[in-house]
Amino acid sequence: MIAAVCCILRRDLLLSLRRRSDVATALLFFVIVASLFPLGIGAEPNLLRSIAPGVIWVAALLSSMLSLGRLFAADHADGTLEQMLLGAAPLGVVAAAKVLAHWLVSGLPLVVIAPLIALQYDLPAPLFGVLALSLLLGTPVLSLVGAIGAALTLGVRGGGVLLSLLVLPLYVPVLIFGAGSVDMAAAGLTPQGQLELLAALLLVSAALAPWAIGAALRISTE
Amino acid sequence: MSATIKWFWYASPQTFLPLAGTMARACWAGAALLALAGLYVGFFVAPTDAQQGEAYRIIFIHVPAAWMSMFLYLVMAGWAALGLAFHTRLSSMMASALAPTGALFTFIALWTGALWGRPTWGTYWVWDARLTSELILLFLYLGFMALQAAIDDPRRADRAGALLAIVGAVNVPIIYYSVQWWNTLHQGASVSLAKAPSMAAAMFAGMILMALAFWCYSIAAALTRVRCIILERR
């Protein structure tokens, strides 16, 4: 099983590397969206400092959602996905490996880029750690839950927008606790509660989502 | 074989069709009667509230609609789970039939909540925990309906929608709890829209009667719709 995971992980990472522009556009989207808010709201520093956690988190949500289309589409188009379904490795393991590869190129970079956005919003430096940690815990959940939606909407017309409609309500708890943790830290209180809740969400989705993704893949490909 | 219970006798759409028709007619009648009773109690028996005046009478539709919106989602997810587990087509059809009615009640709950909030708390929309959760529930319903509408193959549409409904149902408590926490953090010492006036017995009776009326209505609408779905797919 480990061999299957490593194999799929390596393959997906290699494919993402070859299609660097796809990966880069989603990350660029993250930066652009975050830059739009001051243009729309006004650049008053106190206001920006207070909205920074929410804006960064919403931008992360949207960027994560945009990159979900890539997750299964290519494999579905050339038939590799059906081979994976017929293969020996359990479908949940296959799904988990693909999501992990996806998160490494779409979610993890957000964790790294976010402090730069935070600088744009003049967020105090001590909060960078909380922000990065909340994103580190939250973005895998976004990938896992989003993958369920991606698997359900495989090859369906109106795919991308439909995926957003399906997945954004499910993202709400992650958004609330993620942005909330940074807000708590900004207010001088401890973010521990929210971070622990994010960790709990991560554990639950890591346990349950692969099953749901596998079931959704079966439904979509038969 | 005659001693065994025919568990799945009505699981066939064809045998269910006439039963659904009879049940639907009975429920339409029940809904109308209960609604008349509920509205009579609500407007002519229940006293005027001390704090909110006559504006509180909106609760006779707001609260039952909110209850139904949440209840129908659970029932929908339940039918969806049955359909996935037992591969019965009719279960999935029931789930699809319930969704529009559930979405409608969610919309009614939101709209009447806004109209209740304006005279009572001053604004049409408050980011109250319950109203915000209702809004997200509306998105869940609409997502379910959109997914089923986008998939042409009925079998795939049924099963995909079923999975989505179950995932949504699992998430609803998580979403509700997180929105509750978010509301207390950001609203601070503000009021909750859902704080109903301390209930006189007549107010409570009116609410229960309307809730039962909406329940009968939902059953009737869902059964009528499922009859249409069965006939369309024949």
Added chain:
Amino acid sequence: MSWGGWSGFWAMGGYGLYVWGAYAVTFGALALEILSLVKRSHETKA
């Protein structure tokens, strides 16, 4: 409820617009649903 006559009923203590607006939207929406169901069942039987 102290019966203030029909004018009192419609005015609802000044909140008439809100109360009746809410009831109108509710029963209007339910009526629309019933109408669409009637239309759909006529189409499937036809």
